[in-house]
Amino acid sequence: MMDKLKKHIFLLTGMLVLSACNLDVESNQPDETVILEESPAIDLVFDGKIDPTNLSNYEDQFVPNYIDEDNTGFNDISDEVATLGRVLFYDTKLSVDNSISCASCHKQELAFGDDLRQSEGVNGLTGRHSMRLINARFAEEQRFFWDERANTLEDQTTMPIQDHIEMGFSGENGDPNIDDLIVKLSGEDYYQELFTMAFGDQQITEVRMQNALAQFVRSIQSFDSRYDEGRMQVNNNNQNFPNFTTQENLGKQLFMMPPDFQGNGGNRIGGGLGCQGCHRAPEFDINDNSGNNGVINTAADLSAVDLTVTRAPSLRDLFNQSGALNGPLMHTGRMDVGMMIEHYNDINAQDNPDLDNRLARGGGQNLNMTEDEKAALVAFLKTLTGSDVYSNEKWSDPFPG
Ligand code: HEC
Numbered sequence: 001m002m003d004k005l006k007k008h009i010f011l012l013t014g015m016l017v018l019s020a021c022n023l024d025v026e027s028n029q030p031d032e033t034v035i036l037e038e039s040p041a042i043d044l045v046f047d048g049k050i051d052p053t054n055l056s057n058y059e060d061q062f063v064p065n066y067i068d069e070d071n072t073g074f075n076d077i078s079d080e081v082a083t084l085g086r087v088l089f090y091d092t093k094l095s096v097d098n099s100i101s102c103a104s105c106h107k108q109e110l111a112f113g114d115d116l117r118q119s120e121g122v123n124g125l126t127g128r129h130s131m132r133l134i135n136a137r138f139a140e141e142q143r144f145f146w147d148e149r150a151n152t153l154e155d156q157t158t159m160p161i162q163d164h165i166e167m168g169f170s171g172e173n174g175d176p177n178i179d180d181l182i183v184k185l186s187g188e189d190y191y192q193e194l195f196t197m198a199f200g201d202q203q204i205t206e207v208r209m210q211n212a213l214a215q216f217v218r219s220i221q222s223f224d225s226r227y228d229e230g231r232m233q234v235n236n237n238n239q240n241f242p243n244f245t246t247q248e249n250l251g252k253q254l255f256m257m258p259p260d261f262q263g264n265g266g267n268r269i270g271g272g273l274g275c276q277g278c279h280r281a282p283e284f285d286i287n288d289n290s291g292n293n294g295v296i297n298t299a300a301d302l303s304a305v306d307l308t309v310t311r312a313p314s315l316r317d318l319f320n321q322s323g324a325l326n327g328p329l330m331h332t333g334r335m336d337v338g339m340m341i342e343h344y345n346d347i348n349a350q351d352n353p354d355l356d357n358r359l360a361r362g363g364g365q366n367l368n369m370t371e372d373e374k375a376a377l378v379a380f381l382k383t384l385t386g387s388d389v390y391s392n393e394k395w396s397d398p399f400p401g
């Protein structure tokens with residue numbers, strides 16, 4: 001695993017006293033995690049929910065061997081940096097009026113998404129529906145947001161902070177900017193300790209914030225679903241899963257197999273439903289060259305047109321453990337499961353030059369799904385829900401009260 005060099009540091013009222021065994025004090029190696037022997041501000045603010053001498057495990061979590069996709073890049077997860085990321089994620093100080101944190105729109109109990117169609121930021125409603133943050137790490141597509149406008153997860157993480165509507169540090173029209181936020185956070189003793197623990201000194205930079213937030217988001221993983229229990233017992237997705245009902249296995253087969261149109265335009269006469277072509281098991285991440293899927297209105301306006309949405313979060317944890325949706329579907333936040341199925345059942349390519357080819361046959365596919373097929377597809381999608389991610393404290397709010 002990771003061989004990390006950890007320095008032992010006593011942090012006393014803003015002054016660093018290095019323990020005797022560590023004489024390379026002047027080492028200008030940046031970004032080295034350290035073990036805090038003393039952390040008075042952290043102890044006070046988090047009331048035991050964060051213990052620097054016994055951090056939660058983010059860096060060495062179990063990942064099933066059938067999972068291949070991984071967009072970690074240079075930014076390997078460490079417990080120290082991800083712990084800082086957790087605090088940033090839940091800290092309302094990251095918004096101009098101290099009212100909104102990342103978690104205001106990405107709620108753990110909703111698979112880190114939102115049940116509102118449009119989420120509330122400091123200056124109004126978001127233009128699109130909030131995205132679940134499940135298994136963001138395990139994906140082929142490296143870019144983020146519904147329209148993929150963030151080139152990496154690191155880039156993405158400080159964009160909501162600098163968005164006028166979401167958290168308000170835009171630097172425009174009288175808004176403070178990210179440097180003002182850095183000054184604000186630098187005044188907090190607990191950040192002096194947390195940044196020292198994560199990066200070796202207390203300096204706050206946008207890049208350090210990005211790396212910490214991205215590590216925390218990448219740590220959010222869900223691999224304890226009934227799908228995973230089944231997948232572990234077979235060699236590939238096409239085999240029937242021993243733990244599935246007949247209906248769930250049928251739904252899985254429909255999801256995985258391409259439709260059979262037999263030269264019949266876009267009219268399906270057999271085969272599966274072709275979902276796997278874009279939402280690929282076992283990650284259920286989106287194919288990185290997907291076009292739009294025909295949902296082209298917007299959250300705010302049914303008659304507006306948005307052809308730019310070509311990404312979806314993993315289809316894992318669409319539903320909660322009781323079988324209810326964690327939030328409405330698509331960037332529009334306008335669909336329940338039934339509407340989603342009717343959408344794919346009958347897609348219209350008219351006035352949509354960017355509709356993905358896979359869905360555009362014969363002017364838009366007609367899947368001719370039977371009621372049994374619809375029910376089986378839903379039953380299968382419900383097997384993709386885990387449990388740990390909804391309740392594990394390491395992903396929960398560290399601020400007491
Ligand atoms: C006011 C609500 C709101 C806040 C606050 C917010 N987000 Fe989001 N988040 C959204 C919405 C809405 C989207 C989708 C926006 C889009 O694609 O245009 C999104 C998308 C994302 C994505 C992309 C997921 C994907 O699969 O592409 C990530 C990652 C993310 N947010 C992380 C964060 C982090 C980290 C913070 C805090 C620094 C944060 N968000 C704060 C509402 C919010």
Ligand code: HEC
Pocket residue numbers: 132146255273274275276277278279290291292293295296309310311312313315318328329330331332340344356358359377
């Ligand atoms: C050509 C690629 C493609 C195919 C094939 C496809 N999808 Fe999608 N899917 C997308 C895209 C792109 C989005 C994001 C669309 C949006 O929000 O407007 C999406 C969104 C979704 C969502 C909403 C996810 C969320 O977080 O709100 C669900 C559920 C879904 N698809 C299920 C399916 C099912 C079931 C099938 C098979 C019947 C299927 N998809 C086939 C590309 C595809």
